[in-house]
Amino acid sequence: xxxxxxxxxEARLVVKRDEWIAIGLSTEPTNREAAEEGMRLAYRAxxxxxxxxxxxxxxxxxxARKTAALLNETxxxxxxxxxxxxxxACYGQHDAGWLAFYDVWTEFLELEDDPLAGLKQVAKxxxxxxxxxxxxxxxxxxxxxxxxxxxxxxxxxxxxxxYADGFSGFYWNGTPVPADLITEGxxxxxxxxxxxxxxxxxxxxxxxxxxFVKSAGISPIEKGVPDPGNPGQVLDLYTLPEDVYEEPxxxxxxxxxxxxxxGSRHTFGLTVPAHVKTALEAAAWGxxxxxxxxxxxxxxx
Amino acid sequence: MMTMTLAKLEADxxxxxxxxxxxxxxxxxxxxxxxxxxxVMIRPVAGLDPATTAVPAEGVAVVxxxxxxxxxxxxxxxxxxxxxxxxxxxxxxxxxxxxALLSHPEHGGxxxxxxxxxxxxxxxxxxEIELVRD
Numbered sequence: 368x369x370x371x372x373x374x375x376x377e378a379r380l381v382v383k384r385d386e387w388i389a390i391g392l393s394t395e396p397t398n399r400e401a402a403e404e405g406m407r408l409a410y411r412a413x414x415x416x417x418x419x420x421x422x423x424x425x426x427x428x429x430x431a432r433k434t435a436a437l438l439n440e441t442x443x444x445x446x447x448x449x450x451x452x453x454x455x456a457c458y459g460q461h462d463a464g465w466l467a468f469y470d471v472w473t474e475f476l477e478l479e480d481d482p483l484a485g486l487k488q489v490a491k492x493x494x495x496x497x498x499x500x501x502x503x504x505x506x507x508x509x510x511x512x513x514x515x516x517x518x519x520x521x522x523x524x525x526x527x528x529x530y531a532d533g534f535s536g537f538y539w540n541g542t543p544v545p546a547d548l549i550t551e552g553x554x555x556x557x558x559x560x561x562x563x564x565x566x567x568x569x570x571x572x573x574x575x576x577x578x579f580v581k582s583a584g585i586s587p588i589e590k591g592v593p594d595p596g597n598p599g600q601v602l603d604l605y606t607l608p609e610d611v612y613e614e615p616x617x618x619x620x621x622x623x624x625x626x627x628x629x630g631s632r633h634t635f636g637l638t639v640p641a642h643v644k645t646a647l648e649a650a651a652w653g654x655x656x657x658x659x660x661x662x663x664x665x666x667x668x
Numbered sequence: 669m670m671t672m673t674l675a676k677l678e679a680d681x682x683x684x685x686x687x688x689x690x691x692x693x694x695x696x697x698x699x700x701x702x703x704x705x706x707x708v709m710i711r712p713v714a715g716l717d718p719a720t721t722a723v724p725a726e727g728v729a730v731v732x733x734x735x736x737x738x739x740x741x742x743x744x745x746x747x748x749x750x751x752x753x754x755x756x757x758x759x760x761x762x763x764x765x766x767x768a769l770l771s772h773p774e775h776g777g778x779x780x781x782x783x784x785x786x787x788x789x790x791x792x793x794x795x796e797i798e799l800v801r802d
């Protein structure tokens with residue numbers, strides 16, 4: 368029995384974590400042959416005879432449709448039938464999260480017969496799949512994936528993920544958003560007409576906070592405060608409308624300490640808690656240092 | 669002391685900066701006051717335990733940029749310990765007589781005077797408090 372991990376085992380956790388994250392996020396071409404071999408291993412591990420009829424589709428959506436069509440013996444499954452087929456899916460590469468956990472124990476306990484070997488092999492080679500008695504539906508990996516630095520789906524210029532058949536999704540820092548917000552960008556009126564607060568906030572972030580307060584005609588609480596270390600530039604502080612975030616926030620609008628290529632300076636907004644009432648306090652809050660110390664800044668870049 | 673410029677940093681440290689930045693402008697030195705460099709701040713703090721891990725020749729990426737580029741890189745004869753607490757990433761110590769640099773391709777560089785400093789991140793209040801990533 369293992370009661371404590373050795374330093375070597377702890378180091379292996381990091382390696383295994385990264386290995387399985389890479390599997391889950393892989394956009395490498397599908398290895399159908401290896402995936403099918405993994406599928407057969409998984410059937411046999413469950414004491415079942417693997418089917419010889421294998422259907423390949425290019426996305427989880429297409430896989431769900433195909434499965435619904437087979438199970439309901441129809442060429443045109445209803446949305447409900449497609450939705451129902453999701454409950455019997457295996458997630459292939461997207462099973463990485465839980466497979467990683469068992470993979471570590473298989474290694475640490477030196478298990479010889481790994482009942483999950485088949486599922487792991489599918490995960491390492493393909494995407495979602497649907498095991499059935501008489502047939503199996505398997506699908507290819509996504510062809511593109513874009514994440515933000517927190518690992519959330521995010522792409523400012525296009526879909527955050529795509530599959531070869533065109534199935535794709537648009538995301539802003541992990542929030543699913545309408546495609547036209549990303550592809551065309553929303554103007555102020557469209558943003559304000561959005562009823563979903565989370566999507567509205569994403570749209571404002573894409574629009575730009577500084578631009579947003581200007582368009583919204585919000586009056587600053589404080590305006591034109593000299594920015595320490597940034598000669599000639601000023602800080603403005605605004606109160607944002609409620610329900611943009613869960614907590615009420617104020618917005619500090621600042622100007623970059625460095626010039627852009629065209630000689631202009633980028634204006635940007637930083638959100639601070641609403642209890643922060645002056646521009647200088649807001650700037651100091653961002654780095655969590657006393658406002659008196661922030662005021663002594665000589666240079667900003 | 670000789671005036672340090674981006675052109676000289678490129679030559680001496682093998683660093684590259686965005687083309688439009690002024691190659692001949694003097695590089696500011698951080699000494700007695702905090703200095704923000706985009707979403708990172710270098711801040712002198714009295715009584716810090718000096719860092720003890722030598723900065724390797726290729727530098728230390730104290731904060732990596734979104735796509736691998738745009739990293740805040742610490743280079744030169746200095747020591748840096750990762751000591752993450754709150755917004756603090758770590759502590760940099762520059763020994764007497766040494767020259768060290770906090771560099772960023774878009775923001776240029778700061779020379780760091782001998783002494784010990786915190787390197788901090790910047791945060792924002794959203795639904796939760798999040799780190800700023802420029």
